[in-house]
Amino acid sequence: MSRRTAAVIVTYEPEAETLARLIQSLSAQVRTVFIVDNASSNFAHWQDILAPVDCRVIRMADNEGIAAALNRGLIAAEAEPGLEFCAIFDQDSAPSERMIEALEQHHDQLSRRGPVAQIGPYFFEHNRGIFLPFIEFRFGIPRRKRDPGNGTWTTADYLISSGSLLSLAALKKIGNMDESLFIDYVDIEWGLRAQAAGFQSYGAFDVRMEHRIGEEALDVAGFRLAVHKPLRRYYYYRNAVLLCRRPYISLAWKVSEMTRLGIKFVIFSTMSKRRREDFVMMTRGIRDGLRGKTGKYQH
Template sequence: MSVGVVVILFNPDVEHVRSLIDAFCAPDWNVILVDNSPSPQQALLTTDVTYLHYPSNIGIAHAQNVGLKVLFNEGSDYAFLLDQDSLFSPDIAVELVRQFQDLEQRSPIAAIGPSIYCQFSECVDQGVLQKGKQVSEKLKTVKQIIASGMLISKRAFERVGEKENELFIDGVDHEWCWRARAKGMVIYQSLSACMPHRQGDDRVKVCGVTFKQGAPIRLYYQFRNVLILARRHYVPLYWKLRHVCAIPLRYLVNRYCFEQGKTRGAFMWAGLKDGLKRKTGPIEHALIPKSSVKKSDT
């Protein structure tokens, strides 16, 4: 049995990535770094890992596909997907692999991920509307999991297919999970393996409601991909209703309550227009406002 680790990078904290590499330096792990940064990370060019650089930024979905295909073609049976800031350890990985192997003997498992300890709320994320169904002391089934910490087998990847390149970034992990479920496969979340995680750059409370705050350009992909995914039959109805109905409120909060409101507004409008046109792929350069920050996290 061989297990690989794919880490997606974009202008990363090199020291943190090095700590991930060091943690998984044993022969049991095969580490692939897929870097979308404009410039190569020279400090990560070591013999310990396979380093693939795409300065044009091919997007997170394509980067994940590249890393997974390299691992599976080289003989790995299983692969983890990690973000560049994931606080992931071999102990978490070993527990997830053990659970995956046990489950695949008796169910059509597509993926498993750890429980998520939100570093903003300082508690384990239970989900807002969908908390999943507990099936044992250590496991529950869910409709989707985030990509960070997701474990996929070669068999599941071949059956479900690749991550959707055209979504580029937001919604990629959830869409793959929903597609897997439409094919009769199951998504699990471990209750015994827990990973600290930060989603977004900050949390801002407006009128008693907490909103995630991220880079302005991400709003383009979030708004566009909500409109794209909401048209698909296999996407859960609760997700469609929650995210489509939230568009006006999210627009007002990002436009008038967050910093860089004008820039955020421009990205949201561009995303809504392209979502209605069903346009996919990376944002066109002409749509990027001149006032936007130069360093985005796409």
């Protein structure tokens, strides 16, 4: 068990057995587990699983979004004396054994190269049945980095938040998660902001974690796209537009993201099972992003 790291799990209407497995795995790897619950209506059904392990629960009065919940957990971790890192998790992630220790070791080595913001595992995404690449822009072009077969680590511009090990010292200089985004692009924004401040993110090919993104996958011309609820489409498009208005975000990222989301707009407006709802929510997201609207969606 690491005495250097705390874990923060953000929950919202979690499935009890999946959450229990995550808590048990992390309680054997970190000093403290914080659960930040975003006002789940089913809290009474799963709170009993917390009894056998040492974890602390922070309950939000309302669903304030992933960024606000993460910040509550990060602030609690920063208040713990002697902690150096905080690992953050979604409620349905499945970390491998000794994952935290391996990420810490990578951080110790990589910190000799320069300031480290975070380091995260190589994701296997179940709905699409693939390992998700790490993303890094070079000469204005996004490189999708996959395990070459004997890889250990690689640089990245940002990471998927779940499973990432954040340096608390770096967090003090970079700042907390952007609560105005509510959900989606929170991890991308923080990674790009860290990069602009001179901190590097890393991905570890030799550290694995399993995860699910979205509800299912949509097959399009040999590609498998994650399918989310229409409300999530709203946040994707609104927050992408909001980030395009920010000066510390590179022009290359803005052009690449707008192109990618433009293609997805056509696909989900014409091929998804909820194409009408997707079209409406994506359109509203673009409109509200152009208006500079932030926070929780209000219809």
